[in-house]
Amino acid sequence: MGKTIKLISGDGEMFEVEEAVAFQSNIIKSLADEDNADDCIPLPRVDSQILSKVLEFCRKHANSPSVHTKFAAIPSELCPKHDGSAAGASSSESSSAHSETCRACYDAVMKLVQWDLEFVKVDLDLIHHLLKAANYLDIEDLMFMAVEGAANAIRGNNPEEIRKLFDLENDFTPEEEKEILKEYSWLDDPFEP
């Protein structure tokens, strides 16, 4: 167990986690970097239920930070066999070539991606909280997946269903509504004669 960080949720619960887990949050990382004698970081805006979900995500991602934003470039730490000497022009090129040839790396990333997709198959309320937390704590991968979760809720639904799910109001006037219901009114129709 490496160096740990103590986090206090908004409702006063204490979470002790490894640095690698906590530092996926750029905010926590910068707060910890400041001269902080007792290593205890308060997070007033995140309550314990959400924070524990966030930490569950971070724990899973501890060895592969930013996997979503850098999908083409897999960190060499993922693969025990990779010795960092892959030939190739740019690092992202060689990394994606590496992932192509290294089945273990590729499988590990795909497994992580599958886990992430399951992680965000939760109700929209939780997605909203995760979005807020990811934004507040600045955790790139969690933000990416929370956005994916919200996008999933939209897929295949008609406007009324989307409004219900996201608790939105139809703020079009009746005239506007008539306009937008015409098929091409807002599209840059590529085949318009």
Added chain:
Amino acid sequence: MEMARNCDREAEDGGGGRNSSIHGDVLEEVVSRVSALDLLHVSRVSRGWRTAAISSLLCRRRPPCLLLRLQSRRRASAHVYDPISGAWRDVPIPPEASLHGLDAPRVAALASSLSGGPRFYALSSSKLALAADPLGTAWRDLEPPRCWRTDPTVALVGTRLVVAGGGCALEGNAGSVEMCDAYGGGGGCWWEPCEAMPEAFRLSPAISAAASERRLYVVEREPPFGASWFDTETRLWCPTRSLSVPDPTARHVAIGFSNGRLLLAAAGGSGMGWGWAAESVRVWMVEEETLEVASEEVVAEMPREMVAGLAEDGGGGWGLPSIGFLCESGFAYFYNPVYLKEFFLCEQQAAGGSGCRWERIAPPACVEQRPIDRVVLGCCQNGRRR
């Protein structure tokens, strides 16, 4: 990913409505992840969402439209299906571009590597024309190839027009191949004879073709699925090989290029001879150089109920005699070329996403109203160049 920190302020009001989380930059992020097929719905939710949908549409590549021409002796019409709006639109054709009538050249589809370029050509014994735009609302006349052909394989490989096969076997021209620069200056086009098609394709009843910037790929639509490519630089064919389709029950295949990858669609099923019935349609990638099929990864698989719809023939007993497959930029349209009843659109999701998304598309009403007319199909991402 720069996020506006508006979420923080909203959090203070004690959770006043979920919508406080989804607006501004976050909403744009979310909408950018939504399929093009859902954008219309997104645009109708609320004002803020409509703005997000419009700006998302401007930032992304549009899914390819399905182009449909109905040709008969008496008239021709053109129609376009845009997946974003989910609707067909009639596109008027000027009389001189309709190419109907007794002496009219035959309009057919060509394989093309040019995005936004023509998808149709017209050929008769004395005339060749290339559509000036994807739908063919205008045509460019070209010098016809030297050999008279019926039903050749035609492709635009880069800017070169390649015409292969369909020649007269009696004159020894069955597999002849000619090539010209369709966009060279001077209005004419000088046809260059090239290495003839490999033996396997000369008398092949049905060939599926696809074009990259440099090569024309051909595959026999039926077993043994002979495949080869023609290189327009070297003017030579590669040795023919039988594609090893991962599905041993496959009876029909077709190929196409999408996002720079050569794809193979195969219809498999059960039964023998006339009793064969299609049960599955799957897509794999094919390696461009070696024509190896990447059997480990099924790129797309059609849902069972849709395969049944594809093979539906109104009791005529045809089943699925061949597979219509048009693909471009991560989307593919499937159809039954002989008994055209429905189209099936497949959207490939990005890696790690939730698999492919399938939708059924009814053809425009005129197709059913004019059952004798010939349907010519193409698909194209960009429309008329502005």
